[in-house]
Amino acid sequence: MxxxxxxxxxxxxxxxxxxxxxxxxxxxxxxxxxxxxxxxxxxxxxxxxxxxxxxxxxxxxxxxxxxxxxxxxxxxxxxxxxxxxxxxxxxxxxxxxxxxxxxxxxxxxxxxxxxxxxxxxxxxxxxxxxxxxxxxxxxxxxxxxxxxxxxxIHDSNLENQEDFTFDKVCMHHNFRECNMQDSDFFEVNLSNSSYSNSNMRNLKIQSSNLAGMHITNSYLGHAIFGDSDMSNVEICHVIMGGTYIHDVKLSLDEDNQPIRMERIEMMNSSIQDSNMQNFSIINCNIKGMRIDGILVSDLLEAYKNRGITGENR
Known part of the structure; x- marks a missing residue:
């Protein structure tokens, strides 16, 4: 075998x-x-x-x-x-x-x-x-x-390697102008840490608690967020051109909190193969918006011309 x-x-x-x-x-x-x-x-x-x-x-x-x-x-x-x-x-x-x-x-x-x-x-x-x-x-x-x-996997030579740091307490320590390229952090307590003016390109974060994380004024181009719980996350003032969102649950969370999107610029965007049951669009600019190739404005006009009102729908 x-x-x-x-x-x-x-x-x-x-x-x-x-x-x-x-x-x-x-x-x-x-x-x-x-x-x-x-x-x-x-x-x-x-x-x-x-x-x-x-x-x-x-x-x-x-x-x-x-x-x-x-x-x-x-x-x-x-x-x-x-x-x-x-x-x-x-x-x-x-x-x-x-x-x-x-x-x-x-x-x-x-x-x-x-x-x-x-x-x-x-x-x-x-x-x-x-x-x-x-x-x-x-x-x-x-x-x-x-x-x-x-x-x-035990390695008897691990403790003698100069590029390994074990069980070191660095609480309240400041790191300034340090080169930590290609560093690896495992089981490290980084709660309440802050990172600013730093090159974090190709950063990998996995199996980590990021609750309460605050990211501002940062370049996240080509980043991937996957297999993660992002409940109650707030995303604001963010440029997401070219973003690819797929296989994502945007329905009610465990606390029955729905996804809310306000003042979102979605020009030329598309939503495909998605479950939009009970999805609401309110006070939005829908000029040129299409559903299965049909202009929504045409659908609304046809709806109005049938004389159907809110009382007898």
């Missing part, structure tokens, strides 16, 4: 096949672990474009056995000592065949520089808990929805 399983970077051409696989996986997990209409939280599992988004991350791997797609694994890494397993799914018909354990071994061989692996998995699947613990992952913490694990 070891020689039959291998990893291969996914491409855009694989997106549809992976989407089909994820639909099967989601259906299986729903029937196996969930009840009362609940479903596993797998953002964009049935979206081709979401799979293409993961491909662009550069860490989306197909799990193949004899050239057959049997699963996928998404690895997010800074390129230094820490990496995170963001998605790891095996086709139900190929589970319990030691494929998952072989994939974890291949993954560590693929990234020999990584010393700390982290992941989270649903509380509802004791099979997952046993699997990761069997493969050397240690329980770290938990909440109502998830269990968090880590695996540390």
């Amino acid at each position: 070891n020689t039959q399983v291998y990893l291969e970077l996914a491409t855009d051409f694989d997106a549809e096949q992976i989407r089909d696989l994820m639909i099967i996986v989601e259906k299986d997990e729903t029937s196996r672990w969930y009840a009362k209409g609940e479903r596993p939280y797998i953002p964009g599992f049935d979206s081709i474009r979401m799979q293409q988004y993961h491909v662009r991350s550069g860490g989306y791997y197909k799990i193949l056995m004899k050239d057959i797609l049997v699963g996928v694994i998404l690895i997010s890494t800074t390129g230094r000592e820490h990496a995170r397993i963001d998605r790891f799914y095996i086709d139900p018909q190929y589970q319990s065949k030691q494929i998952g354990s072989n994939v974890l071994r291949l993954m560590e061989e693929q990234f020999p520089q990584i010393r700390i692996w982290t992941l989270d998995t649903t509380q509802k699947s004791p099979r997952n808990h046993y699997f990761f613990e069997k493969n050397g992952y240690k329980f770290m913490s938990e909440d109502e929805e998830e269990r968090y694990y880590y695996k540390e």
Whole structure:
């Protein structure tokens, strides 16, 4: 079995096949672990474009056995000592065949520089808990929805490396005119820190608590925000030309708070393949706006000409 399983970077051409696989996986997990209409939280599992988004991350791997797609694994890494397993799914018909354990071994061989692996998995699947613990992952913490694990690859030479700083307290410290290019921060408390007049190009932030973050007067061109909870975020006075927003939930949040958009410049923008049930447009300039190619102004005019009023709609 070891020689039959291998990893291969996914491409855009694989997106549809992976989407089909994820639909099967989601259906299986729903029937196996969930009840009362609940479903596993797998953002964009049935979206081709979401799979293409993961491909662009550069860490989306197909799990193949004899050239057959049997699963996928998404690895997010800074390129230094820490990496995170963001998605790891095996086709139900190929589970319990030691494929998952072989994939974890291949993954560590693929990234020999990584010393700390982290992941989270649903509380509802004791099979997952046993699997990761069997493969050397240690329980770290938990909440109502998830269990968090880590695996540390021991390196006896790590403590002697000059480019590593361990357990150093820098509270209330000021850094001025410092070159910290290509630095890696893992399990670092940066709460209430401030960054100004700094070059943060190609900054990577993952698995971090950014609640209350305040970004102003910053260039965020070509940035990617994905697989993140941005509930109650306020975005104002921001230029977003060329922005691509896809596979995003803009409906009610857990506190039944709707998305509100006010004074938004959306000229020449388009909304496609979206669920806009109960979507409201109020006091907006809709000149030239079209729905399925039909001018909204023409639709409203036809509506008025039928003599339909608000009382007898």
